[in-house]
Amino acid sequence: MINIVYRLKSPKFFEEAIDEIELDGVIVRPTYLSICQADQRYYQGSRPAEVLEKKLPMALIHEGIGEVIYDSEGNFKSGDKVVMIPNTPLEDDVCRPNYSQCSKFRGSGFDGFTSDLIKMESDRIVKIPDDFNPYVSAFIELISVAYQGISRFDELVITPKNTLGVWGDGNLGFITALLLKEKFPDSKVIVFGKHLDNLNLFSFADETHQIHTVPDDLKIDHAFECVGSSASQSAIEQIIDLINPQGTINLFGVSEYPIPVNTRMVLEKGLTIQGNSRSEREDFVGVVETLKQNPKLFQYLEKLVTNVCEINSLNDLKEAFDKDYISNFGKTILQWNK
Template sequence: MINQVYRLVSARQFEITYKDSSIHSDYIVVRPTHLSICAADQRYYTGTRGEEAMATKLPMALIHEGIGDIVYDPAGEYKPGTRVVMIPNTPVEQDEIIAENYLRSSKFRSSGFDGFMQDYIFLERDRLIALPEHINVHVAAFTELITIAMHSLARFEAKAHSRRQTFGVWGDGNLGYITALLLKKKYKESKVVVAGKTPFKLNNFSFADEVYNINQLPADLKFDHAFECVGSIGSQYAINQIIDHIIPEGTISILGVSEYPVEINTRMILEKGITLIGSSRSGYHDFKNTVDFLACNQEVVDYLETLIGSVHEVKSIQDIIDAFEKDLTTSWGKTVMEWNI
């Protein structure tokens, strides 16, 4: 069958390419229905990813957050129309120590490997998870972002000490919101403190125990562990603030992505015996755990609906451009494309 792929060829310019794909294979064929725009997609779209990356990775179909309906399953395990979340990480090997999302050989959609902006996606059987029928599809569209927070919590569980009375979360954006929400739900008896810089965004963290502006932190603010969800150059200031306030021997989980090296106070990391935990992307088990968690916690899904910033029906390339441009001006939440092209 001929599959249409909508690739970014240069900043703000998409083109349709055609790819001959066979359904006579072991791949499950999925028709994307709802796609969510990520900040990483925007860096490619606007051309701010860097000249070298743009030159080596384009042309490329964007988007690594999305859901779709199964069109064809050669094994007959899934019925046509079954709604699934698609897993963008694509490992080509296994390692008994290194997780699939940290293997340097793994491919990741919309990062040098075509993403979900296609008519049909051909997936290995372990690259999708069936979704519960009742879940909000616009929330489900950014399941991948939720799995990143879920993955960081799994790494925290494996590496941090057992005292978990208070958590600090730095960042008032989408990832900070999700991480703080999951912490509050999973550690019900613990206090969750959120620090950010934008008042109207912080107002959305109604579930948190305490919310502070980063310029007005109490001198006596303390917590056992922290999660940095700021990214970019701001992560430098966030990590150093966390180091100042964290109780000795706590862990700092770093989730924010920065294009450039940042300076952090290593002297106090040593003096306090702080453990830094890096977390990036996610794998099959993170998706499975996230879907199971959301299926059993409708109130979490209700809170996540707050992150639906805008929804755009896409029927043409111009609609794709309009959605990306609108996303650039959206100050809160995720932009979701209803993929009807």
């Protein structure tokens, strides 16, 4: 079957390519996709030159949903709505697939979802209800990243979790704080950020503070860093200062450059630092079940949808990336009409 793939050839330049797709496994037609900061780093050319040279041309986007049009094994029906899992695990008996260096991840050296059709294995898709909000469903992958980090934290933590601090007033900080409040309703969730306009949207949090106006006597039991980039350094410094002994620091933010850490205070307080990246099938299933059981979460998550762009051409795709780039909060959703 002929398939058209829309790849980023060089920063800010997309091209069409014709590929053959075999009729085995599950064939999915993308319907709604979501732009991630990782996609923007490729589009803007802000990754190191050697990385761009190695990975481009490549189809972007690893967050999205679609409709099944064919399943050779009959596990899914034509028209089933599914969320697509971008991680493709290879054999590794030691690591979870999302941490295995053997796994392949779509939109990172392996074509993402910007194509007419996607060939998936049946364990790489999870069915979602027809009545799920499609705009929010488009970024279930991002929600699943927060979900898996919180699940690992819950397995690891040994001290009380009375007060949980979330650093970052962006998309991931919003989602992480929301899931923490849902999973630990008796815990106090405090959000720390720079932008007052963003912090005002965290209505579900127990407290919000701008990072330069934190009360002197405030302490937290555990922290979740969702800042990323070079700003991670100041966030981690503040976390180490405010966290109680034997707390955990859960890192979600991505930086292109090394971030200094005050190891003296990490040792003195006996802190545990946990890195979190990507997610796996059980996390997607967990998010879908959580949304089924708590549909009110959609009311909060809808606040993250700031742009919806219909994509009928490569120029539409370029304009959507440009529009997303100037937004300092929220998700840009692509209504994929290709």
